[in-house]
Structures are given as structure tokens and as C-alpha cells.
Amino acid sequence: MREVFRRPRGTQDILPDQVSRWRTVEEKFRHWCGLYGYWEVRTPAFESRALFERTVGDATDIVEKQMFRVGPPKADEGRPEQKEKEEWVLRPEGTAPVARAVLENGLLSRQSLVKLFYVAAIFRYERPQAGRLRQHHQCGVEALGSGDPALDAEVIDLGWNFLNDCHIEGLSVFLNSIGCLQPECRPRYRQDLLNYFWQKESLLCKDCRRRLQSNPLRILDCKEETCQPVARKAPKSWEYLCPACQDHFSRLQDHLSGMGIPFEIDGHLVRGLDYYQRTVFEFRHMGLGAQNTILGGGRYDGLIEELGGPATPGVGFGCGIERVLLAMVPTPNEQEQSAVIDVFVAPLTKAAQKEGVKLLSALRKKKIAADMDYSEPKNPTGTEELRSLKGQMRQAHKRRARLVIIIGDDELTRNFLTVRDMVEHRQWTVAFGDAVAKITAYILGQRDPSLR
RNA sequence: GCGGGCGUAGCUCAGCGGUUAGAGCGUCAGGCUGUGGCCCUGAAGGUCGCGGGUUCGAGUCCCGUCGCUCGCCCCA
Numbered sequence: 001m002r003e004v005f006r007r008p009r010g011t012q013d014i015l016p017d018q019v020s021r022w023r024t025v026e027e028k029f030r031h032w033c034g035l036y037g038y039w040e041v042r043t044p045a046f047e048s049r050a051l052f053e054r055t056v057g058d059a060t061d062i063v064e065k066q067m068f069r070v071g072p073p074k075a076d077e078g079r080p081e082q083k084e085k086e087e088w089v090l091r092p093e094g095t096a097p098v099a100r101a102v103l104e105n106g107l108l109s110r111q112s113l114v115k116l117f118y119v120a121a122i123f124r125y126e127r128p129q130a131g132r133l134r135q136h137h138q139c140g141v142e143a144l145g146s147g148d149p150a151l152d153a154e155v156i157d158l159g160w161n162f163l164n165d166c167h168i169e170g171l172s173v174f175l176n177s178i179g180c181l182q183p184e185c186r187p188r189y190r191q192d193l194l195n196y197f198w199q200k201e202s203l204l205c206k207d208c209r210r211r212l213q214s215n216p217l218r219i220l221d222c223k224e225e226t227c228q229p230v231a232r233k234a235p236k237s238w239e240y241l242c243p244a245c246q247d248h249f250s251r252l253q254d255h256l257s258g259m260g261i262p263f264e265i266d267g268h269l270v271r272g273l274d275y276y277q278r279t280v281f282e283f284r285h286m287g288l289g290a291q292n293t294i295l296g297g298g299r300y301d302g303l304i305e306e307l308g309g310p311a312t313p314g315v316g317f318g319c320g321i322e323r324v325l326l327a328m329v330p331t332p333n334e335q336e337q338s339a340v341i342d343v344f345v346a347p348l349t350k351a352a353q354k355e356g357v358k359l360l361s362a363l364r365k366k367k368i369a370a371d372m373d374y375s376e377p378k379n380p381t382g383t384e385e386l387r388s389l390k391g392q393m394r395q396a397h398k399r400r401a402r403l404v405i406i407i408g409d410d411e412l413t414r415n416f417l418t419v420r421d422m423v424e425h426r427q428w429t430v431a432f433g434d435a436v437a438k439i440t441a442y443i444l445g446q447r448d449p450s451l452r
Numbered sequence: 453g454c455g456g457g458c459g460u461a462g463c464u465c466a467g468c469g470g471u472u473a474g475a476g477c478g479u480c481a482g483g484c485u486g487u488g489g490c491c492c493u494g495a496a497g498g499u500c501g502c503g504g505g506u507u508c509g510a511g512u513c514c515c516g517u518c519g520c521u522c523g524c525c526c527c528a
Contacts, residue, residue, distance in 0.1 A: 006519080061526050065453085093528090122528075127453085129522060138528055207525075221526095272527065282528095293528060320528030348486065375480090389486050397488040408486055422488065 010126070010134025012322075025166060025324055026119055029139045032162040033117040036154065038141050041116040043097040045123075046070050049087040055096040055306055057274025059214040062092045066124040068134075090123035093273070094318050095300065096307075098142045103309040113145035119321075131291035131323050140297070140318035144304065147313035149248045152279045152299060153255035155315050159283060159295050160261050163319075168327045171294070173261060174282045176269040177249040178217065181277065181302060182242050189240035190216060200230045220268040236267045248278055275300040279315065285327045294327060295319040342443045343370040344401035346392040348408035353386060356407050359417075359435065366440045371399065396422065402446060403439065 007013055014022060030040070049067065056062050068090040091097050098116055101107075107114045119139045128134060141158060143151050156173065163171055179186035194216050201209060208219045208227050220231050241249060256263055263281075271280045280298035288294070297317025304312035343363055347356035356372055363370040373392050387395075389406065396404045406418040417435050419442075420427035430438050 009519085066526080124527075126526070127524090128520095129524095132527070136528065140528090218526095290523065291527070296528065318528060323528060346487090388481090390488080391481080393488040395488090401488095404487080406486075410486080418486090420487075425488090427487085 008134065010128035010132075012133065012135075021325055021328070022321070025321055025328075026139065028165050029117070029119065029162055029319075032158055032165065033141060036115070036141075036158045038115040038117040038143075038158075041098060041101060041118050043091070043101050043118070043120070045121060046088045046090050047097050047100070049089045051096050051100055051307075052089065052092060055099070055273075055275045055303055056093060057215075060272055060274060062124065062272065066126055067092050068123045068125055091120070092124050093122060094118055094120055094138050094140045095142060095273075095275070095303070095316055098140075098316075099144070099300075099303050099314065100307060102142075102144055103304055103307055108145055108304075108310075108312060111145075113143065115141070115143045117141040122318075129291065130289040131320070131326055133322060137321040138318040139321055140316060142314060142316035144312055144314040147248075147299075147301060149252040149279075150255055152248075152252045152315050153259060155297065155317055156256060156263075156281060157259050157261060159297070159317050159319060163283060163295065163324065166324055166327075167329050168285060168294070168324065169329060170286045171327075172284050172286070173256075173263040174266040174269050174284060175253070175256075175263045176237065176266050176280050177241060177245060177252075177278050178237055178270055178276060178280055178298075179241050179245050179278065182244075185240065185242035185245055186237075186277075189235065189237055192235050192240065193217070193219075196234055197230070203227070203230050217270045218272065221270050231268060237270075238265070238267065245278055252279060271296060271298060275303045275306065277301045281317070283319075285323070288323060288327055291323065293320075294323045340400045341369040341371050342401065343368055343403045343405060343439060344392075344396035344399055345370060345372040345405045346389060346396065346407070347372070347386060348389060348406070349386065349412075352407040352409070352412055355412065355432075356405070359405065359407075362436045363439060366436065368440055368443050371401075402443065405435075405439070 033040070049069070052067065053063050058064070070088045070090060098118060102114055102116070117140065120137065121135055122138050123135050125134060126132060141155060143155060160171075160173065179189060181187065194212065197204065197208075197212055197216060197219055201212065203226055204212075204219065205222065205227055208222050211219050211222075219227060220234060222228070222231060238246075238249065253263075266282075269280055269282060271282070276298040278299045278301065281296070282293050283295040284292045285294050286292065295317055296319075297315070299313070299315045301313040302311075303314060304310065345356045345360050345363075347353040360370050360372055373387050373395050375387050386392075389408075393404065401422060404420045404422060406420065408418075411417055411429075415432045416429045417432065418427060418429055419439065
């Protein structure tokens with residue numbers, strides 16, 4: 001094979017036979033969001049690099065090495081008069097852009113609680129593997145303006161119902177609280193954790209030693225064999241929660257229990273993004289391989305403030321659509337959803353094709369799904385021949401057309417059309433003049449038998 | 453950034469170091485005049501990812517390279 005253009009590493013072409021699966025997931029998500037009172041928002045695919053540095057955290061992997069940079073065109077690159085000193089990146093996550101949009105457009109000055117959802121492409125420069133791509137798609141929700149744990153519960157409940165509606169089996173909910181920024185809460189915990197890990201430094205992997213400086217909470221999460229036992233015996237975050245965080249956490253658990261959502265406390269669940277406070281959660285699916293988190297989220301009460309707005313609490317989650325698709329049990333009829341058409345027009349000569357094309361257009365205007373064969377004759381010069389009737393009938397059958405309209409010399413000279421019902425194996429003729437009306441009526445009658 | 457596996461037709465894959473590299477599916481055409489599903493026949497389609505090496509001889513062995521894939525890291 002000659003050299004061809006290939007899609008960029010870690011991206012996917014979603015071909016027609018897969019698109020229906022995507023649409024069902026997206027439609028289910030929109031449906032559930034609607035029931036919970038969330039409104040769709042769409043933000044740009046790229047944002048200021050600083051937005052993510054500030055919110056996600058500049059010591060996180062995402063900011064350190066996973067952001068795709070986008071810049072001005074080559075011709076503009078070195079120009080002194082170029083004003084854009086700002087750096088732009090493809091969005092590596094969904095929450096910060098939504099928070100930015102809420103703040104920038106003053107949505108919270110119109111109402112005290114803003115509930116939004118999004119479906120968006122997310123970009124991260126990583127080595128692809130099963131369930132991990134450089135461009136993936138997330139559907140997510142963000143609820144800003146309330147710190148009530150009932151709102152945390154609502155968000156989790158929404159995710160839970162959505163994923164169950166997608167027929168995902170073997171889903172587990174993991175929950176934790178990483179406290180708040182009050183001195184007696186996370187900072188105190190962090191300090192004790194640091195003391196503990198420094199004592200065990202020799203037992204830690206080299207990444208974790210680095211994390212001692214940058215992000216000690218993440219050591220809890222390390223999968224390295226040597227770090228695991230150390231992490232397991234580390235102080236637990238919930239033992240350090242300040243009274244307010246403790247109350248929040250236990251009320252959330254009450255709500256979830258009341259909603260009948262099974263969950264498990266995971267003291268090692270910290271999540272990689274800096275903006276989280278208090279609640280963090282993940283929905284994991286067994287049997288997805290290494291990347292088994294389908295949905296993840298938490299509370300981010302300091303985020304809006306960090307962006308220069310008023311102190312505003314918020315909760316949300318992001319859910320990986322590709323991972324949902326991997327986890328969904330495929331329903332049998334899902335594969336055979338090739339487009340079914342109502343009418344296939346089969347002209348036998350170029351003269352007949354002129355009539356056929358007119359008929360096609362007229363039928364489609366009547367909302368009848370119609371098509372014909374466009375394959376070019378093998379001998380384009382001279383002959384009047386199109387594809388043989390047999391060939392066209394085969395096409396019609398493959399397209400699962402209900403009716404085939406045959407137009408040949410007989411039809412042309414005597415002003416009628418031959419109509420064949422491919423299901424009932426019957427055929428009849430119709431005068432040219434009322435062909436469109438008759439065919440339309442027949443198809444509508446087939447679709448809804450009560451019209452017959 | 454680091455490991456493992458794999459690159460043969462559009463797709464899924466056979467192919468013990470030895471002639472002109474195969475199958476199934478798909479595509480196209482035919483099976484007497486203008487009629488579909490099944491069946492039968494035939495055709496098109498491959499520089500065996502690329503480059504080097506070993507050998508009388510390489511799709512097959514070795515090295516490199518690129519790509520894909522799985523895993524580590526991290527995350528959805």
C-alpha cells in the first residue's frame with residue numbers, strides 16, 4: 001500500500017456503524033440531565049494555558065506534560081507586533097472551562113445555583129492504551145452555588161442513574177473526603193502525612209519521593225508494590241477532617257444510603273486535580289483493563305475564587321464516553337442498524353434516469369427516504385447502459401428498500417412506472433402523473449397501518 | 453518517558469527457510485431477453501509496514517526503524 005495519511009496517534013475515527021452507539025449514550029445523558037434540571041453548555045475547545053495551571057494545579061501530570069499547545073500560524077510566530085502573549089492549550093479537562101464560562105458570563109448573578117452539563121472532546125498528550133486516548137470525549141455536569149452535601153448526592157445519583165440506564169453491569173462507587181483548606185483540616189492532615197512519609201522515605205519509589213515535594217496526597221494512590229504497604233498504614237484523611245467537613249461527609253453518606261446507591265469509602269482516593277475539596281468520588285468498572293474509572297468527580301469549593309470570582313462552592317463529575325462504550329453490554333440488534341430506505345429508484349437507461357432523478361427529488365420532498373444507484377457505466381462513452389436491473393435489484397435488497405421503482409423503455413414510452421414491493425414480492429404499475437402521490441401514500445400506509 | 457506483543461488483500465486471518473503468496477467475508481460481473489435474498493462460476497485487489505543483514509534462496513531467521521496494540525506512569 002502506498003503511504004497514506006493516518007489519523008494522529010491516540011485518536012479515533014468514529015465510523016457510521018459506531019455512531020448510533022455514541023448517539024444513544026449522548027441521548028441518555030442529555031435525558032437524565034434534563035430530568036435533574038441541568039442545562040447544556042458549550043465552551044471553546046482551547047483555553048488559556050494559565051486557566052489550567054491555576055485550577056488543575058501546576059504540579060499535576062496534566063499541566064506538567066499532557067497539554068497540547070496551540071499557537072498562532074507560522075507566519076505570525078516571530079512577529080514583534082504580535083499581541084498574543086497568551087499561551088493556548090486544547091482543553092485537558094472539562095470543569096475549569098465551565099467554571100470560567102460561568103464566571104465570565106455572570107451566570108451566578110442571575111441565579112444562586114447554576115446547574116450545567118456538557119459533552120465535549122478532551123485532549124491529553126499521553127501514551128494511548130486500552131481506554132485511554134489523546135482525544136477522548138467526556139460528558140459531565142457542574143453544579144455551582146451550593147455547598148450542600150445533598151447537591152453532591154444529586155450529582156452522584158445522576159451519574160449512577162445515567163450509567164445504569166446505559167446497561168453497565170458491575171459498576172462500583174468509591175467515595176472519599178479530602179477535607180478543606182482550613183488549617184485544622186487538610187493542611188494538618190497533609191503535615192502529618194508528610195511526617196509519616198518522610199520517615200518511610202527509603203521505602204518509597206522514586207516517583208513518590210518526588211511527590212513528597214510536589215503532591216504528597218498522591219502517594220496514597222501509588223500502585224507501586226513497595227509504596228502500597230506504606231500507603232495503607234498511612235494516616236487516614238477522614239480522621240483529620242474538621243468538624244464541618246466531617247459533617248458534610250457523613251450527611252453525604254446518609255443521602256446516598258437513602259437513595260439506595262451502594263458505595264465504598266476508599267481512603268486512598270485522592271484524585272489528581274488540585275481543585276478538589278471535601279468530596280471526591282469515582283465509578284469504576286471491573287473488566288475494563290487498567291483504565292477502569294468510567295466517571296470521576298468531586299467538590300471544588302475554591303475553584304471560582306481561584307479564578308478571581310466570589311467564593312462559590314461547586315460539585316461535578318466527568319464521565320469518559322469511550323469507557324462507557326467499552327463497558328456497555330452490546331445489545332444484539334445494535335449491529336444491524338444499517339439505514340433502511342423506503343424507495344429505491346431503478347432506471348434502466350440514461351433517458352429513464354432523467355425521470356428517476358426527478359422522482360427521487362419529489363419523493364424526498366415528501367419525506368420519503370429514497371435512493372438510487374449511482375455507479376458509473378464501465379464503458380462511459382457511447383452506451384446508454386446503466387447497471388443491469390439485476391444489479392440494481394441487488395442494491396435495492398442490500399439497502400433493504402421497501403419499494404423499487406423500475407423505469408425502462410416500456411415505462412417511458414407508455415407513461416407509467418413499475419412499482420415492486422420487496423417484502424410482499426408483488427409488483428404493479430402506476431401512471432406517471434400520480435406516481436409521487438401513490439408511492440407516498442403506500443409508504444405512509446406501510447409505516448402506519450391505521451392509515452390504510 | 454519506560455517495558456511486552458503484533459505488522460501478509462478493503463476486513464478477519466492462514467502460510468514447516470524452498471516454484472507464479474492463500475482462505476473466508478466484502479466488492480464487482482455472469483448463471484440466455486427487464487427482476488432481489490440462497491446457491492454456483494469468475495474477476496479485480498498484495499513492492500508480505502519500511503531499511504539493512506544472514507543464506508544458494510527470506511513473508512518465514514537476525515538487527516534497526518516506523519506504526520499499531522497492551523501494560524507502567526497518570527487519568528475519563
